[in-house]
Amino acid sequence: MSALLEVSGVSVTFDGFRAINNLSFNIGIGELRAVIGPNGAGKTTFMDIVTGKTRPDTGTVTFGERSVSLLSLSEAQIARAGVGRKFQRPTVFEDQSVTENLLMALKANRSPWRVLFWKPKVEDMARVQALAAQVGLADQLARKSGELSHGQKQWLEIGMLLAQEPRLLLVDEPAAGMTLAEREQTTAMLVDLAKTRAVVVVEHDMEFVRRLNCKVTVLHEGSVLAEGSLDHVTANPQVIDVYLGRG
Amino acid sequence: MMPKTYLAQNRSVLIFIACLALFTLAITLMSEAYGAPLISTSFVKTLGKTLCLCLVALAMDLIWGYAGILSLGHMAFFALGGYMAGMWLMYARTEEIVVQALAQSPLPATAEEITQGIATQIFGVVGSSDFPLIWSFAHSFPLQMAMAVLVPGLLALVFGWLAFRSRVTGVYLSILTQAMTLALSLYLFQNDSGLRGNNGLSGLQNIPGLGDVGQDKLSIWFFWASALALGLGYIALSFVVSGKFGSVIRAIRDDEQRVRFLGYSVEGYKLFLFTLTAIIAALAGVLYYPQAGIINPAELAPIASIYLAVWVAIGGRGRLYGAVIGAAFVSLLSSWFTGGRAPSIPLGFYTVNWVDWWLVLLGGAFVAVTLFAPKGFGGLFDRFSGRRSPDRKGAALGPDDGSLMEKEAEA
Numbered sequence: 061m062s063a064l065l066e067v068s069g070v071s072v073t074f075d076g077f078r079a080i081n082n083l084s085f086n087i088g089i090g091e092l093r094a095v096i097g098p099n100g101a102g103k104t105t106f107m108d109i110v111t112g113k114t115r116p117d118t119g120t121v122t123f124g125e126r127s128v129s130l131l132s133l134s135e136a137q138i139a140r141a142g143v144g145r146k147f148q149r150p151t152v153f154e155d156q157s158v159t160e161n162l163l164m165a166l167k168a169n170r171s172p173w174r175v176l177f178w179k180p181k182v183e184d185m186a187r188v189q190a191l192a193a194q195v196g197l198a199d200q201l202a203r204k205s206g207e208l209s210h211g212q213k214q215w216l217e218i219g220m221l222l223a224q225e226p227r228l229l230l231v232d233e234p235a236a237g238m239t240l241a242e243r244e245q246t247t248a249m250l251v252d253l254a255k256t257r258a259v260v261v262v263e264h265d266m267e268f269v270r271r272l273n274c275k276v277t278v279l280h281e282g283s284v285l286a287e288g289s290l291d292h293v294t295a296n297p298q299v300i301d302v303y304l305g306r307g
Numbered sequence: 308m309m310p311k312t313y314l315a316q317n318r319s320v321l322i323f324i325a326c327l328a329l330f331t332l333a334i335t336l337m338s339e340a341y342g343a344p345l346i347s348t349s350f351v352k353t354l355g356k357t358l359c360l361c362l363v364a365l366a367m368d369l370i371w372g373y374a375g376i377l378s379l380g381h382m383a384f385f386a387l388g389g390y391m392a393g394m395w396l397m398y399a400r401t402e403e404i405v406v407q408a409l410a411q412s413p414l415p416a417t418a419e420e421i422t423q424g425i426a427t428q429i430f431g432v433v434g435s436s437d438f439p440l441i442w443s444f445a446h447s448f449p450l451q452m453a454m455a456v457l458v459p460g461l462l463a464l465v466f467g468w469l470a471f472r473s474r475v476t477g478v479y480l481s482i483l484t485q486a487m488t489l490a491l492s493l494y495l496f497q498n499d500s501g502l503r504g505n506n507g508l509s510g511l512q513n514i515p516g517l518g519d520v521g522q523d524k525l526s527i528w529f530f531w532a533s534a535l536a537l538g539l540g541y542i543a544l545s546f547v548v549s550g551k552f553g554s555v556i557r558a559i560r561d562d563e564q565r566v567r568f569l570g571y572s573v574e575g576y577k578l579f580l581f582t583l584t585a586i587i588a589a590l591a592g593v594l595y596y597p598q599a600g601i602i603n604p605a606e607l608a609p610i611a612s613i614y615l616a617v618w619v620a621i622g623g624r625g626r627l628y629g630a631v632i633g634a635a636f637v638s639l640l641s642s643w644f645t646g647g648r649a650p651s652i653p654l655g656f657y658t659v660n661w662v663d664w665w666l667v668l669l670g671g672a673f674v675a676v677t678l679f680a681p682k683g684f685g686g687l688f689d690r691f692s693g694r695r696s697p698d699r700k701g702a703a704l705g706p707d708d709g710s711l712m713e714k715e716a717e718a
Contacts, residue, residue: 147565170570
């Protein structure tokens, strides 16, 4: 499996605190990967680096077949290159309708002039319909997204990510604040998504990770502690020591 | 379901254009030049100027009400547009006078003599008799009009690029724009700035080539031009805020970080809007100052841009007609109060003189609107249109400073 995302030797320090310490790992094309680790292990910082929000002090991050360096790109350019990000709290544009949210996310030219004169074509509206149906919001298209329930906002955000057609999807604690039924639906959705693109799930919850049934990377103090199947890493004495032992 | 397109929102645009056309017709029929002389030429000028202020308020609403960028420097672009127009007006008008004067001399005047004569006339007041470099295009109407767009546009582009690429937002950006307009104003106050220092440019109401046309007619012509500019500006901006572009800028207002992760260059959009609104403000200034007759550096004072924000806030930000109503209402009321026509209130121990107390009243009204009626005049229209605010338990519509407040939003 060739690598879609290659992180190598990345370190970042905040006010003397080393959040990421010589971190290296690869994500393959169409791979589903779970990243776990205790609080402060650097999971969110890792996502911030890949999406361009944080610049590392050293190291390289490359993306795609042509190994484009993500470190010289802005957040918007990284998003256009094909990296999507799902935040922990649902972030949708609350003052706008479900349709408007999805249309904004739809893959299209993002430059101001082109957007100014852009008109939704019949196939764009059909795509919006299909996406809404896929995330269970088909009958909510005209509603303002601020009126949706917590769970519905999460689905809308996933719908927006699908509309962006990213090649790599970074998902931050998708199960947080969800009911059991919603978790199961989310698991199914993520596994389904990973069939067509690479998905990295940052998660706290071991049960949730077990259901994803994928390769797991354990982060600790900003670097990789162990990697492999969930059973493999949970058998690792170091992992038990720093993470499982506490939980 | 199709999203709201420009056509679907056309209703309010049509209503606005109809109201503006009726107003223009009514004023024309009551003017001294073209109808029953019910209103004075100076009041026609006041109304024409008010329409220009409405246009710049539209620009302010686009950048603040829709995109959440509280610029407190847009009147600088308005005044720069006025200065650029004023340069041509003053040059061409003085040229007429100088040519006429030199025609009496026994030898025909050379081009050099004429230019020298104009320069002496214009700059004598600041002790100079040469044209500064910035007057290079003042002899040509098309070139100077191009400058009226290019100079404010380029200033906005450079300033905006520096500010937005460093991700200056919120109150820091407001302070930066205040500093910009103050710095520009202080620069123009200097005699060697090339724009006649604190004297400014005057006699702008005399339009070159139209010396035979009375001010009664000219005032109506400018009134028509201002109404046309406002109408076109309204149509253009309502197109800009509809559709996907409008969606993106409202999204930037409420949560710009999220917009970045959607792949939109937030800085690019802000720069685009900042420059576009600066150019609209400059065009409004081009039409305003010939009606005012004079422009000086006090027009770029920081307070002018703060007034602009107050108009939009009182009218209700985030809706174009709100900005127009706010600007028209407050600026007309302001000229009534400060013009000495408002009757003073004798309290026995003290007399409330409105020329002094108007600012206190305006400040109080601004605070009251912000606290108790954040929708401003727009809220009055909601009673007819049935538009309601969402129930969000007081939560704003997004995490950013400029994001829509609960009461401003539409359910």
